[in-house]
Amino acid sequence: MSFLQPAIDSYLSHIASQRGLSPVTIKNYQRNLAEFIVLLRQHQINNWCDLDSHTVRLMVKQLHQKGIKARSIATKLSALRSFLSHLVQFEQLTHNPAKGISAPKLDKPLPKNISVDEMFQLLDIKEKDPLSVRDQCMMELMYSSGLRVSELVGINLPDLKLSQQEVMVTGKGSKQRLLPITLRAANTIKLWIKIRDDFCLPGEQALFLSKQKHRISVRSVQDRMEKWGLKQALPSHINPHKLRHSFATHMLESSGNLRAVQTLLGHADLATTQIYTHLDFQHLAEVYDQAHPRAKRKK
Numbered sequence: 001m002s003f004l005q006p007a008i009d010s011y012l013s014h015i016a017s018q019r020g021l022s023p024v025t026i027k028n029y030q031r032n033l034a035e036f037i038v039l040l041r042q043h044q045i046n047n048w049c050d051l052d053s054h055t056v057r058l059m060v061k062q063l064h065q066k067g068i069k070a071r072s073i074a075t076k077l078s079a080l081r082s083f084l085s086h087l088v089q090f091e092q093l094t095h096n097p098a099k100g101i102s103a104p105k106l107d108k109p110l111p112k113n114i115s116v117d118e119m120f121q122l123l124d125i126k127e128k129d130p131l132s133v134r135d136q137c138m139m140e141l142m143y144s145s146g147l148r149v150s151e152l153v154g155i156n157l158p159d160l161k162l163s164q165q166e167v168m169v170t171g172k173g174s175k176q177r178l179l180p181i182t183l184r185a186a187n188t189i190k191l192w193i194k195i196r197d198d199f200c201l202p203g204e205q206a207l208f209l210s211k212q213k214h215r216i217s218v219r220s221v222q223d224r225m226e227k228w229g230l231k232q233a234l235p236s237h238i239n240p241h242k243l244r245h246s247f248a249t250h251m252l253e254s255s256g257n258l259r260a261v262q263t264l265l266g267h268a269d270l271a272t273t274q275i276y277t278h279l280d281f282q283h284l285a286e287v288y289d290q291a292h293p294r295a296k297r298k299k
Contacts, residue, residue: 003047004037011086032079035063048087053097056080064104074103113246114236119143122232130195131211135224137185137192138208138216141167142240144185146247146265148172149218149240156205157193162186171266179264248273 008030016026039059045051063073080098087093114122123143125136142152151169159168165186170176181189189207199209206215222239229238236242244265252261262273 004040004045007048007087007092008033008037008083011083014086028075029079029083032076033083035076036080039063048084048093051084051097053101056098056101060101060103070104077101077103112236112242113249114234114238114242116250118234119243119246119250122228122234122238124232125228130198131224133188133192133195134199134208135228137188138221139225139228139243140185140188141181142243143247144182145169145179146244146251146261147179148244148266149221151266152240153206153208153216153218153221155207157207158205160189160207162189169266175266177263177266 011033012026012030015021015029021029036059039062040046040051040055043055043058045055060073060077063076064070068076077098081096081101084093084096084098088096123136123139125132138152141147141155142149145167147169148171151171154170155167161167165181165183166178167181168176168178192207196207196209199211199213200206201213204213204215208216208221210216210220218240225238225240225243229236248261248265251264252258255261258270258273262270265273267273
């Protein structure tokens with residue numbers, strides 16, 4: 001005889017009366033816990049006292065293998081954990097076997113890029129007013145070197161070496177890296193610097209400034225890029241992250257050099273670059289094997 005369902009029925013009745021949860025929430029608890037009952041019976045477990053942490057992990061793995069998304073598994077595991085805590089509270093269990101067990105890592109949506117032609121369309125700005133020159137300069141520089149938006153707004157005048165087409169940026173963890181910039185980006189920076197004084201207070205070192213004569217904010221950059229995407233009739237939403245990812249994608253597609261792209265992006269871990277791009281792992285593994293002197297696989 002199974003003692004699984006009666007305990008759940010009692011729990012659902014308790015949370016409905018004592019916690020005042022909505023019928024929809026109660027229904028979700030019921031549905032999620034019912035899935036675990038099916039799995040427990042497959043493991044020939046008919047009493048909650050017989051459930052252990054090993055079985056909980058196996059059930060989580062089974063849900064993952066069925067193709068259930070990580071976020072849904074996390075929700076189901078949370079329901080099970082709450083139910084088992086209830087049994088511990090009312091002394092029907094001595095401990096919670098689901099405590100400390102994590103769901104699979106949440107799926108991260110791959111960032112999107114725009115094509116080379118669309119990038120040229122975005123950057124083909126005809127207006128020559130000061131704000132348009134500044135905005136074109138920001139976008140040229142971001143796409144030129146794959147900058148994070150925080151790195152872009154943090155650039156100061158002394159960080160520029162325009163004669164060498166280089167810029168020093170400060171990335172995550174205050175780590176600095178010297179990056180090449182395109183000739184086109186260097187030329188747009190020169191145009192912006194000629195009119196920059198109209199936007200800055202004495203002694204201001206920030207390269208990019210707002211109309212209020214202070215260092216431009218991340219939010220302002222995001223807003224301006226979104227507006228230019230619409231104005232230039234791009235088919236998709238434009239933001240700084242998309243420009244950075246487009247840089248990474250176009251560089252990797254052209255060169256196949258994963259290590260170089262990793263360095264340019266300022267990624268400490270090669271796996272981060274692998275996720276950042278949307279190439280399949282087999283291609284990445286081949287590039288890695290060719291690039292790393294100790295990565296040659298035995299035939």
